Amino acid sequence: MPKLYNLHIIIAEDDLDDADIICESFNKNPDFVKVSLVPNGEELLNYLKDNSNETPDVILTDINMPILDGIEALNEILNNNDLKTIPCFVYSTSINPVYKEKCDLLGVKGYLIKPYSIEDFDKIPKSILSMI
Structure with missing residues (x-):
C-alpha cells in the first residue's frame, strides 16, 4: 500500500488527558497534517x-461521551450520503462485544481499544493508516 500524505483527521474525545495524548500521537505522524x-x-x-x-479525510471517535455518544454520531454520519464515504474509526476503553457489533453493522472501518501507555497511543x- 502506498504511503498516504496530507490527511486531516477529526477526533471526538471528551477526556482532556486522552484528547491531548491522541492529538499528539497524530501530530507526530507525518501522514496527518491536520x-x-x-x-x-x-x-x-x-x-x-x-x-x-474542511471535510476531514478520517473520523476517530470515542464511544462513551456526554450529550451524544460516538455510536449515535456514527449512525448519523454513516447514514448521510455526503459523509458516509469518510473512513470512520472507534476507539474505546470498552471491549463490550455489543459495541463492536453495532460498529460493524454501521460500517465502521476499525474498532480500536484505547491503550494504557502513551507509547501505545502512538x-x-x-493502525488507522493500515485500514483505510
Whole structure:
C-alpha cells in the first residue's frame, strides 16, 4: 500500500488527558497534517455539517461521551450520503462485544481499544493508516 500524505483527521474525545495524548500521537505522524478535536458526538456532527469547515479525510471517535455518544454520531454520519464515504474509526476503553457489533453493522472501518501507555497511543495512527 502506498504511503498516504496530507490527511486531516477529526477526533471526538471528551477526556482532556486522552484528547491531548491522541492529538499528539497524530501530530507526530507525518501522514496527518491536520488534527481537529471536538468534545462529543454532537460537536462532531456540527463540525461536519458546517460548510465553512474542511471535510476531514478520517473520523476517530470515542464511544462513551456526554450529550451524544460516538455510536449515535456514527449512525448519523454513516447514514448521510455526503459523509458516509469518510473512513470512520472507534476507539474505546470498552471491549463490550455489543459495541463492536453495532460498529460493524454501521460500517465502521476499525474498532480500536484505547491503550494504557502513551507509547501505545502512538500506534493508533499507524493502525488507522493500515485500514483505510
